[in-house]
Amino acid sequence: MVVEDEPDIYEVLLAMFEMWGIEGVAFVDGEEAVAWIEEVDKGKFPGELPELALLDIRLPGPTNGPMVGGRLRKSAQLEHMAVVLITAYKLSPEQERQVIEQAGADKLIYKPLPKFQDLKRLLEDLIADRRAGVARSESS
Numbered sequence: 001m002v003v004e005d006e007p008d009i010y011e012v013l014l015a016m017f018e019m020w021g022i023e024g025v026a027f028v029d030g031e032e033a034v035a036w037i038e039e040v041d042k043g044k045f046p047g048e049l050p051e052l053a054l055l056d057i058r059l060p061g062p063t064n065g066p067m068v069g070g071r072l073r074k075s076a077q078l079e080h081m082a083v084v085l086i087t088a089y090k091l092s093p094e095q096e097r098q099v100i101e102q103a104g105a106d107k108l109i110y111k112p113l114p115k116f117q118d119l120k121r122l123l124e125d126l127i128a129d130r131r132a133g134v135a136r137s138e139s140s
Helices: 007-019 030-041 065-073 093-103 116-139
Strands: 052-056 082-087 107-110
Touching (some): 052 065, 065 082, 107 116
Parallel strands (some): 052 082, 082 107
16 A cells, blocks of 8 residues: 655555555545545455555645554554555654654655665565564464
């Protein structure tokens, strides 16, 4: 899942997912993303659900990336997704902590994004960590 308003980055991320054999869902603003989450929670999304959300922090409209992440964490269907915030803006350590906490994010990455293989490894590790955490909580 990608929520990014900058077309160049949006296209690159979707192309990377495609190269990795992953079908992505993408949105250009937070309102579209939240509407999709609502549809998923109502059981109206027939496809395979994503395991990762890449969310730009600053989006057009009233719903920003951390808000989308917070909504994901409240979703019965999507709460276990790995959530990664991305931004081109330099944040203070306090701002970083606040947006990560608001989004329930696993990671914050600054643009420009890491090189292809480094980004792939990072995202795969986050997904694996999330899967392991879900497996541990289900076996408890």
